[in-house]
Amino acid sequence: MRKYLSIFKISFQQEFVYRLNFIMWRIRNVIQILLIFFLWDSVFSEPGKVLFGYDRARIITYVFGLIFIRSVVLSIRSIDVAGEISRGEFANYLIKPVSYFKYWFTRDLSSKALNILFAIFEFSLLFIILQPSFFMQTNLIYVIFFLLSLVIAILIYFLLVLLFSSFPFWYPEQAWGSIFLLFIFTEFLGGGMFPLDILPKNIQNILSFTPFPHLLFSPIQIYLGKLELGGSLKALSLSMIWVIILAFFVNKLWERGLKNYKSEGK
């Protein structure tokens, strides 16, 4: 355990080296949120308007919830995995008594910790400036479910990143393409741009067979209480099943990838 605490510490320091990068990344997040905020704010400008089952407070909460949930779920360091494999730096960890998955998960956690700190700050700032009407969930069960769904979302995203990072085992020159694909999927199919339930029913049905809605959309839905108790439990168990399926495939894929690994580069 102390092993991973040290990894957490050094990774945290490393994030600070790229202060400027980090701040820019946060600014990008804020601007993105502002954009979505003003869009929905104007759509719901009429008092009492309800669209797609959202009133003003809930849609604004959705947007604000995104600030926080994005920091928790989507901020990662393991984006470097594919590059490390294709450049051969990956070998450094293979020859050490350390689990590569745990190593990157720890680094992700340290990145998340830093991002959450900033998200809280931004959240408060935007809250003071925009004074939005915010939906407070008072039912403790939903809050607990919400936190649980975040933990599962973190796992799903981590596994997805590993899955999409394994191509360089076979094609070392193709490190990035697949990861970008994952980012696009996450934004659009995960609910990072708009709540997924405004989409046509049949598209929603198709999406429900993918792991993506569990990344951003489901946690907010659970928080908002839109899924009720049964729906929340269903979402949680579905996402758990995704964790198991993905973990299985990632393991198999990496086992085969390692055998094929040529340890090229530099």
Place this chain on the structure above:
Amino acid sequence: MDKAIIVDHLIKNFEITEKKPGIIGSLTNIISPTKKIVRALKNISFVLEEGELVGFIGPNGAGKTTTLKILSGLLYPTAGFVEVISYNPWERNPEFLKQISLVMGQKNQLWWDLPAIETFELNKAIYEIPKREFKESLDELVSLLGVSKLLNIPVRRLSLGQRMRMELIAALIHKPKVLFLDEPTIGLDLIAQEKVRDFIYQYNQKNKATILLTSHNMDDLVDLARRVIVIDEGKIVFDGLFQELITRFAKEKIIKIHLGGEVDIKKLESIGEVKKIKIPEVTIAVPREACAVAASELLQNFPIDDLTIEEKPIEDIVRQVFRGGITRKAAR
């Protein structure tokens, strides 16, 4: 003594896709990639005893690094048996990994943006080194390599030589029993090279560590390796004492003469290949078996004050080995 490394009938094949040049080549490559099997290691076998320091040499692309990578568990062997300190490297048992280290001159494990000490601290945690032990070996390594003032400087600001020494510390802080060194002195200046070399020697002596070292640096081998394994095109062409390598592959001896009077150089050429003339000194290379005859012929027919017979310089032989080809001919 125990065997530290056993390699038996090891084979490693790589499948690679070939790309023809140009855009057309790229396109046809997408539709029907031409696969090719590269046979990197063709059935090699050798054994290292505990505490041995062995030079592993051969021309570029001979299979040296591939072998080291298999021995440290990075690559999966196609066939054959490999055992390092009684472990199968591929299983990557944590107990095994704690006792080995692989240093590649062209690869770095140091965290680029942070001072080297941070990487060392991280390794301390990863290798679960007790605090006291860590401090002791760090102090020792730092003073041996002379880098005490550089510990707190971000790695990116260190020179190549300084960085390489830090890499060595990072690789050795857990006191590995088996050490794979791949070109540890590449790109270093002469003084840094010597420091690293001295250090490797001392590490081997002090810790009874088994070291397999590849290098294209003649001095590394001359200073460090008593035994060498020569590999070429995936096959081992020589395995034995360095001294034996010299006699095996030195097909010529060198005769140096000190002339006592005027001599027609043309005539000297009938005896052997004249390598160097700096009157009154002349150096002639003659075939090993004809050496005695050549020497007596010289003494009889030329005004000679002094004559010495020497082995060919080690450098020439090792250079032949690095160039490849020649070893194959000679070994036949």
